[in-house]
Amino acid sequence: MKRALVTGGSGGIGAAICKRLAADGHHVIVHANRSLGKADAVVAEIVAAGGSGEAVSFDVTDRAATAAALTALLEAGPIQILINNAGIHSDAVFPGMSGEQWDSVVDVSLNGFFNVTQPLTMPMLRTRWGRIVNISSIAGITGNRGQVNYSAAKAALHAAGKSLALELASRNITVNAVAPGIIATDMIEGTFDADAIKKLVPMQRAGQPEEVADLVAFLASDRAAYISGQVISINGAMI
Template sequence: MANSERKIALVTGGGKGIGAAIAITLAQSGFDIWLNYRSDHDAANLVKNEIEQAGGQCLLLPFDVADIAACENALKPYLENATPFAIINNAGFAKDTLLALMSSQEWNDVISVHLGGFFNVTRQVLPQMLRKRCGRVINIVSTSGQTGVGGQTNYSAAKAGMIGATRSLAMEVAKRKILVNAVAPGFIETEMTEELPLDKILPMVPLGRIGKAQEVADMVDFLCSDKAEYITGQVFSVNGGACMP
């Protein structure tokens, strides 16, 4: 496929982990990538190199998704000439502690990156998607947002909010042929899970292992493909069958 014919996917939090795997996989499937990340330029450039090796073009977009002005300033110049076919709202992080001990900053920081980032990025691109009458919005949520996890009230609330937003937005834009879905990873091999006790985690996973970022990326890749044209408003769990208490 020639570059002029390639669709664009905007991936937030794409410098490492699940976001990087998604960006590279979509490039292998024929997408050019707008790769957002916050500050790790070295990691982002490594991902860019892999995208280019896969035959895609990669535009690096360093900005904080929680900062609406930074989001608008970064995206507006490029949206004047191009419209992403897919938005992958992946940017996020955790600040785990019990709610009784949680600071307002720990609450607000997590909510603003996940929910605020979803709004700031999607709201910026969605009007052009609506005019083109096509597109995909895929939100990376979490098993934590489906069932709740002790010590993660802020993170669970943010991800549960994204699930609600996914379903509502899917209803709003379906007539314009924009499909909106969520992917809910469980325990996945990333920096966020490096310090977790496997001896306590694995008994909760029927498949007996934690997942790989590539397995999440493959689900996103499917949802961005022509094979998923009758799927919207859904949450797809990639968690090895885990059901957290």
């Protein structure tokens, strides 16, 4: 049984990924920052369905706290599947964007990627098998008005993943990014109504978190052993 860590695992897409990885037979570590109760609830669903999981809480932007939490987790063995899903929005048009809005978004998506991934890389290398999937956004490919910070962080994540894929390829470790479009989660409520979605998405509907989870689970499997360094968007033909 491989051990998988999903950061931001208590949210809509994260929870779906956790449940799917558990259904595939992995022990899933469901991460949350402040919503440990939600992570516990996801674990309870996993266990009720016959799977294996545990909840953990730490701030991915706090390098020392993250390192301490990961050291404790590694005592039980290497983590061979890592899903970097933690991310936040703080939208504003660029002329009115504050430095705090810029820093907070970049800190979670990009610095959080480093803080979580770097300590897990050497233990993963020793096993000569690993899967790293970074959850990005269509905004990191096309850009988006009001999201210069978010788009910049996600685009940087694409480049970081491509470079890391080159470094780890000889050890049977793949690194890919999944870039969702409009997905039906709490995050889009109040942002996109049904009419807006029909105009923006050729398939005329929002994607489901489970559809994203299916793609992530494939990339985390042996079947995707020759796919690495890629950015794969799941967006209903938006681009």
